[in-house]
């Protein structure tokens with residue numbers, strides 16, 4: 008399978024083929040599963056600019072609909088993370104006269120609410136109605152649209168240039184990334200910055216975190232690919248910082264070309280990426296082999312425990328659960344339910360495998376023998392919350408970076 012690169016037009020060769028998958032965040036209601044949408048989950052790298060991308064593209068209106076179920080404020084650690092980002096902007100970039108901040112994909116307003124409380128001019132660009140309403144309730148101003156070049160032009164005409172543009176776990180979702188970068192170049196003040204953080208290819212490869220691959224992640228960014236993409240559209244990568252969040256992310260800072268000094272971190276990270284072989288097809292092919300091993304080990308373990316009469320339930324229903332359960336063929340016969348704290352996911356099913364999602368009380372009311380931790384990036388927070396489970400002899404099953412029991 009080959010495709011033209013969405014950024015530079017080079018050739019993208021499909022190196023990781025995980026087979027047919029439904030949408031990661033579809034979470035259908037029982038009775039809504041008859042005509043589920045499936046696509047072929049194939050990921051590859053551009054042989055010119057090295058951008059890692061999905062080969063098949065699902066229309067954004069299908070993915071980010073009114074009931075988009077992911078809430079960015081769904082974990083205490085995430086809430087703190089986003090409040091710190093907002094405070095950081097208030098202390099540094101938003102100190103001039105009448106500053107203006109724009110967030111792409113502002114979700115439930117977890118970041119912008121802090122900026123709104125400080126009385127700073129801001130605008131969230133968020134097409135999914137339910138989360139947009141949640142942010143309005145926090146005093147956040149929202150434009151219910153998808154961000155692209157045209158939106159950027161209209162925002163600039165109405166509000167003037169932006170001192171800060173921000174996006175978290177959304178920029179890599181936008182298949183028209185070229186238009187977003189053109190839009191950023193249009194909307195940013197000469198002294199402004201475009202900061203975004205997204206799951207990092209280096210961490211995904213290092214941890215064999217194949218479950219980060221699903222329909223929403225049109226791209227998996229690296230420092231090298233973002234540097235090249237920025238350059239094409241009159242921007243410059245001036246900083247990159249690794250983050251722990253979401254199992255390993257990178258925060259990129261772009262500025263108008265030549266406007267700011269480039270941090271030495273950029274060069275250091277580029278060297279590290281070269282040493283890790285991130286720009287090579289062979290690295291992705293090796294990743295695909297390791298993903299198959301994880302799949303075989305996890306399936307064997309779950310089947311074996313089930314055959315021994317052990318009760319296993321799932322913990323957390325992140326979008327990732329859709330990839331891992333569909334890829335491994337794990338359904339409600341092996342995992343009768345998965346618990347998740349997000350109200351909009353409860354009472355629904357994991358797409359494709361139809362494992363029911365229930366409230367966390369279903370877990371604590373009747374502890375199983377084993378809990379398969381799908382929200383592995385929240386392990387610390389969840390294990391602390393569910394200490395009693397382990398104290399009573401319950402064991403956690405993890406599959407990142409390999410299958411193990413703790």
Ligand code: JHZ
Nearest residue numbers: 077081082176223253323324325326327347348382385
């Ligand atoms: P979590 C999200 O992916 C969505 P997901 C998105 N597509 C993206 O790009 C990536 O992030 C990077 C639950 N939970 O954060 C809440 C508990 O039940 O790993 C969530 O449903 N109890 C935008 O969906 C899920 O786990 C808890 O105590 O992979 C975690 O989802 C905690 C802490 C969480 O994101």
Ligand code: ZN
Nearest residue numbers: 012015053056
């Ligand atoms: Zn390319």
